[in-house]
Amino acid sequence: MTFQLRRAGVADVDSIMAIETSTFTTDAWSSATMRADLASEHTYYLVAFPPDERENIVGYAGLLAPRGGTDADIQTIAVTEASRGHGLGRALMDRLIDEARGRGVTEVFLEVRADNPVAHQLYVKLGFAEIAVRPNYYQPDGVDAIVMRLSVQPARTTLAVGVESIQTEESR
Template sequence: MSWQLRRAGVGDLDAIMRLETGIFAADAWSSETMRRDVADPNCYYLVAFPPDEPERVEGYAGLLSPRGAVEGDIQTIAVTESVRGRGLGRALMQRLLAEARKRGAREVFLEVRADNPVAQRLYARLGFEEVGVRRGYYQPDGVDAIVMRLALAEPEAALAEPEAQS
């Protein structure tokens, strides 16, 4: 299956919140918090959908990365259970990392639940390294968060070749 990604807007909030509350039942964000992030110009949120069904959101992800800041933070990412394991999470993450690089970030951080080895493997495959643990971070169930960091490569500037002299 293939998906299209688009920048999320406030009009996507209902679809995002259906996924948010369905996937993260115990520690879902409030719709007010999600609305604030989606509308914040320092954030970059994406939704993913089948090409012929733009209203059917299968995943979303968000990045906090103010332009010119050296650090970015993956705020959230979620993919419906029915499409997990098909590369959508990776595609969302790669697009967020590209946006962070474009905004000038040199490193990106994220927190992942200690009891989510599938997500931890995805992040490790993308180059993230564990840098710490936040004890009891996820509430109300008190699950630890593993803090991970990715150093972004500097954008490569190509030098123009000098024109040949005749």
């Protein structure tokens, strides 16, 4: 399957909430909370959709990363059941981590439900490490949250193999 990503906005709240409430049946965010997060200058949200179907949202993810700060949090991520298993969750996470890097973040944190091994495994593959457990964090289910952290390396640019440096008149 092929997907495209775009920046999410407040106009996407209804589509995001349809996924949110079907994915997180007992602990979904409220529409008001989601709307406020989407409108915040400190967050960066993406939505995913099939090519050329911008309004057919099949996944979303959000990052809290205030500019000038060194820490960021993955706020939420969800993919419709029909779109799971095709790498979309990883693509969303990769893009959020890139955004965090671009904002100068050195550590990204998240919480994952202890009863969600698929998400947990994705985060481990992305380089996140477990650092703590928050007992009974997810309510009303009483499920523990595993707190995870990723150390973000700054972007590096190098010359491609076989490419020579040249001196211009101005640099001599």
